[in-house]
Structure formats: C-alpha cells, structure tokens
Amino acid sequence: MVQTVFIKHLSEHIGETIMIQGWLHTKRSSGKVAFLQLRDGTGFVQGVVTKAEVSEEIFARAIALTQESSLRVTGTVVKDERAPSGVELQIQDVEVVYLTHDYPITPKEHGVDFLLDHRHLWIRGPRQRAILKIRAEIIKAIRSFLDERDFTQVDPPILTPSSCEGTTTLFHTQYFDRDAYLTQSGQLYMEAAAMALGRVYSFGPTFRAEKSKTRRHLIEFWMIEPEMAYTTHEESLVIQEQLVAYIIQHVLTHCAIELKTLGRDLTKLQQVIAPFPRISYDEAITLLQKDGHEIQWGEDFGAPHEAAIVEHFSRPVFIERFPTTIKAFYMKPDPARPEVVLCADLLAPEGYGEIIGGSQRIDDPDLLAARFAEHELPEEAYAWYMDLRKYGSVPHSGFGLGLERTVAWICGLEHVRETIPFPRLLYRLYP
Known part of the structure; x- marks a missing residue:
C-alpha cells in the first residue's frame, strides 16, 4: 500500500x-x-x-x-x-x-464583487489560503499565550438583553416576548467571570450594526476579550504588548511560506518587540495639530488621525488616558485627573489603526451608579453588573483584541474582507 x-x-x-x-x-x-x-x-x-x-x-x-x-x-x-x-x-x-467543468474563477483578473459572490470558491486560491492559515495560527498563538498564563476561557452569551457600551449600533431581535440584541462585546459578562476565576478570556463573534463601508469594518467579527481581577491599567498594558509580540513571533516562526505567498515585508514585523512606545491622548492631540490636523481636545480619533499618529512610530503604539466624555461608562477615571480615564488604544503601524482597546474598570459602586445616570442606562437592566461591585469588588482591568484587524495588519492586507472566511459587509450577506 x-x-x-x-x-x-x-x-x-x-x-x-x-x-x-x-x-x-x-x-x-x-x-x-x-x-x-x-x-x-x-x-x-x-x-x-x-x-x-x-x-x-x-x-x-x-x-x-x-x-x-x-x-x-x-x-x-x-x-x-x-x-x-x-x-x-x-x-x-x-x-x-x-472532472470539473467551467470553473468560474480563472487565472484572469476578476472584480471584487465577483470574487465575493464566489467567496466559497475564492478561498481555494493560494493567497486566500495563506491568509486563512495565518488567521488560524494567530488564534492558536492567542490561546497558547493566555492558557499558559493561567487564563480560563469562558463563553459569554451572544443574545443579550442590553448593550455593553450603551450605543445604538445593535442588532435587534425578538426573544420570545421581549427584546434582545446580538452581542457587541462579551466584556460585562467576562467581568463577572473574572470575579469567579481570576483571569479569564472569551473568544467569539461580535456584531456591530454600523453602516460603515471602510476597509477596517465588518458587521460580524471576532474578538478576544481577556479580563483580569486584581489587575491595574499599567499591568494590563504589559500583558497586551507581550501578547501582540508573542503573536508576531509565532507567525514569523510558523507561517514563513504563507507570508512569502503574500509578499509581506518581514522586516516590519520583526521590529514588533515589547515594550511598545506610549503617548498620552494630550500628546497625540498636540502631535496631530503640529501635523496640520484640525482636531481639538475632547474629540475622538478617526482613521486618518490614527494613521497620522502611527507614521511617527515603527512599532505598535499605546495612546493612553482619553477624555472621560468620549469613553464607555465602565472605565475608571484617573484618580489624579478625573477628566480622563485609565484606558488605552493600541494602534498598529503601517496605517492599520486600533487593534486593541482596554481599560481599568470602575470598581466603586457609587461611581458606577453615577455613570448609569449620566449615560441614561436603565439600572434594572444592569442590576447584575452592579452586584459585582456590591459583593467583593476588586480593582480589575481588561481589553478586547479585534482578530480581523490584527490579521489584516500581520498579512499586510488592504481590506479586512479577506481576513475572515465569509465576510459580512454592509450590503453583503451572501454566500
């Protein structure tokens, strides 16, 4: 034989x-x-x-x-x-x-819409296979890194009764006789899990009903969301940069053929070594203003701002301490400066923008109650979340890493639609 x-x-x-x-x-x-x-x-x-x-x-x-x-x-x-x-x-x-006849994807050039209509066949090509193999290795690296550091995987629900961040970008559905939504983050549930297990992470699909057609947005995407009890903002940043550096080294080691297929410049990836540079939101605003951008303190960053900031760095860069008014209700204010919160966005180089967002969470029940009022959030919907502060509250931090944006950066892709087997875009639900 x-x-x-x-x-x-x-x-x-x-x-x-x-x-x-x-x-x-x-x-x-x-x-x-x-x-x-x-x-x-x-x-x-x-x-x-x-x-x-x-x-x-x-x-x-x-x-x-x-x-x-x-x-x-x-x-x-x-x-x-x-x-x-x-x-x-x-x-x-x-x-x-x-014996196949009339295979629709030939060696000639095809338009993006045609290829997306035939995505079930397009993924057979060398380039798409390389991307999906790298995606799989990134997932393997993330799990290995977290599992080896005493994190426990916990699976939060996909159907939820309320929003994580109080936004309107939710997919609504009917849950028998009540309203429900597709999750946009498992974070709140992971905070509960962290109070039970110490260090936890979730890995699963999330949904944002944003009518956006940019190269960085998908309607359905995957998030890795670690949450850590007894962990400060500073300690969380160290874990984040170690995780990203670990992912890069794993891909360089295990995906040489795939990276070559994509024509990726390996020297740019080889520079990704922790620790990463850090700048404050204040410093980022000053930097943007010097570069000619019309932006004022208190405004959030868009893709052009993030791209301009990372031009000054060859490695991923943390932007820390954003204004309280533009961040989520659960983020802990800086005790030395309450108008900003203990948070950070990690921007990937080469114009790929934010790949991680994280913060230290509010652990004071009185402050959290005040935040509910400020954001006009119904206390009854978040009663269980308040219980986490009433019964054994501790300092804790967490972050979310967007898988598809990370894949796009590591592979050097122009658009995130190639980073997931079957992308869900604003006007695309097929195949």
Missing part, C-alpha cells in the same frame, strides 16, 4: 513513492510533459508527468485535467530547491475523482 501524505509533509518523504489526495490548481503542458500544480489544503506542490515514463492512458488523463478537478496522484518525492516547499512530485499515476 502506498502511503497517503499531506503536501506540507512531503519534505519528510524525499525519495519515497507516496499518494496525494487533492485538487488541480493550474496546469501547463507541452507534447511530452505536463506540469500540474496540486493542492490539498495543507499546501501546494508541482507534480510532473512525463509522457515517456507513464502509460498513454495516464498521460492522457493528466492532459485532460481541468482547473479544480479532484484527483489522487501517486509519485516519487524529489528535492527541488527552486520550489517554495523545496520539493516536487514525479508523478507515476493519476486517478480522477471528479
């Missing part, structure tokens, strides 16, 4: 005759040789069929193969330094599993 091997492991079988089960990505041929670009989900490899070395029937099968036909091929693995994987396959047999 010939052993079936995944393409990613072919370099371990040089000189051996093995079988690959996969699909034909592309093909070129002359009268005497056919070059088959094969894929199996784990990678790509070139298979060579030489007419003089196989039967007429096998060569005819190879010549007749069409793009994305499924097949099994048997051949000998040989070393080839020119190949991305370092090997190629000298094919001895071709078994057609299914």
Whole structure:
C-alpha cells in the first residue's frame, strides 16, 4: 500500500513513492510533459508527468485535467530547491475523482464583487489560503499565550438583553416576548467571570450594526476579550504588548511560506518587540495639530488621525488616558485627573489603526451608579453588573483584541474582507 501524505509533509518523504489526495490548481503542458500544480489544503506542490515514463492512458488523463478537478496522484518525492516547499512530485499515476467543468474563477483578473459572490470558491486560491492559515495560527498563538498564563476561557452569551457600551449600533431581535440584541462585546459578562476565576478570556463573534463601508469594518467579527481581577491599567498594558509580540513571533516562526505567498515585508514585523512606545491622548492631540490636523481636545480619533499618529512610530503604539466624555461608562477615571480615564488604544503601524482597546474598570459602586445616570442606562437592566461591585469588588482591568484587524495588519492586507472566511459587509450577506 502506498502511503497517503499531506503536501506540507512531503519534505519528510524525499525519495519515497507516496499518494496525494487533492485538487488541480493550474496546469501547463507541452507534447511530452505536463506540469500540474496540486493542492490539498495543507499546501501546494508541482507534480510532473512525463509522457515517456507513464502509460498513454495516464498521460492522457493528466492532459485532460481541468482547473479544480479532484484527483489522487501517486509519485516519487524529489528535492527541488527552486520550489517554495523545496520539493516536487514525479508523478507515476493519476486517478480522477471528479472532472470539473467551467470553473468560474480563472487565472484572469476578476472584480471584487465577483470574487465575493464566489467567496466559497475564492478561498481555494493560494493567497486566500495563506491568509486563512495565518488567521488560524494567530488564534492558536492567542490561546497558547493566555492558557499558559493561567487564563480560563469562558463563553459569554451572544443574545443579550442590553448593550455593553450603551450605543445604538445593535442588532435587534425578538426573544420570545421581549427584546434582545446580538452581542457587541462579551466584556460585562467576562467581568463577572473574572470575579469567579481570576483571569479569564472569551473568544467569539461580535456584531456591530454600523453602516460603515471602510476597509477596517465588518458587521460580524471576532474578538478576544481577556479580563483580569486584581489587575491595574499599567499591568494590563504589559500583558497586551507581550501578547501582540508573542503573536508576531509565532507567525514569523510558523507561517514563513504563507507570508512569502503574500509578499509581506518581514522586516516590519520583526521590529514588533515589547515594550511598545506610549503617548498620552494630550500628546497625540498636540502631535496631530503640529501635523496640520484640525482636531481639538475632547474629540475622538478617526482613521486618518490614527494613521497620522502611527507614521511617527515603527512599532505598535499605546495612546493612553482619553477624555472621560468620549469613553464607555465602565472605565475608571484617573484618580489624579478625573477628566480622563485609565484606558488605552493600541494602534498598529503601517496605517492599520486600533487593534486593541482596554481599560481599568470602575470598581466603586457609587461611581458606577453615577455613570448609569449620566449615560441614561436603565439600572434594572444592569442590576447584575452592579452586584459585582456590591459583593467583593476588586480593582480589575481588561481589553478586547479585534482578530480581523490584527490579521489584516500581520498579512499586510488592504481590506479586512479577506481576513475572515465569509465576510459580512454592509450590503453583503451572501454566500
């Protein structure tokens, strides 16, 4: 019996005759040789069929193969330094599993709308596969980092009775005889979990009903939200920068082929070493004003402002202590300066903007009650959240990392729509 091997492991079988089960990505041929670009989900490899070395029937099968036909091929693995994987396959047999006709995505250029309409097929291409593999490794790195540091994963609900941040960007649904919403963050529930388990994190989908079409926005996206009891704002920042540096090193180590496929400039990623630079909101405003931006203290930053700020840094940069009036109700004011809160946004370099937002949370029940009143939040809806302050309140902090924006930055992508298998955009719910 010939052993079936995944393409990613072919370099371990040089000189051996093995079988690959996969699909034909592309093909070129002359009268005497056919070059088959094969894929199996784990990678790509070139298979060579030489007419003089196989039967007429096998060569005819190879010549007749069409793009994305499924097949099994048997051949000998040989070393080839020119190949991305370092090997190629000298094919001895071709078994057609299914012969495809009129595959819609051809090597020619296609428009974005066409490709998104065929996203279920588009993800088969080398570029899209590389992005999704890097996404998977980023997730693996995040889980490893947190699990190794005594965090426990907790899964908050997706259907919630109220908003986390008191905004109007919520997807409403009917929950039997009452109103409910798709979650925009699991943070409040993670605070409850932190009071039970100490260090926790959630990893799951979140939803924002923002009518935005920018290159950084999705309607459905994934968030990693750690929450930590007995943790100050400063301590949280250290964990955040260590996490991001860990992710980068993991991807550089495990995704060399994928990064090469994307043409990513590795020198920019190699500079991402903790600790990261930090500036205050005040300093950021001054910097923007010197650069000619018309922005005043008390205004929030948009994408152009974030892009301008990171031009001054080669690594991710923290912006700390935003005005209380533009941040969420649960953020703890700076005791030395109550008009700002103990929070920070982490901006990725190269214009990718905010990838992490975090803060120390209010732990004083009286102050939290005042915030409910200021933000006109119904106390009955947040009674359980107030209980966390009434029964054993402690200093605690947390943050949320947006997975798709992180993937876009690490991969060097123009738009987040390529960072998730099936993007949900303002005018797109198919496929």
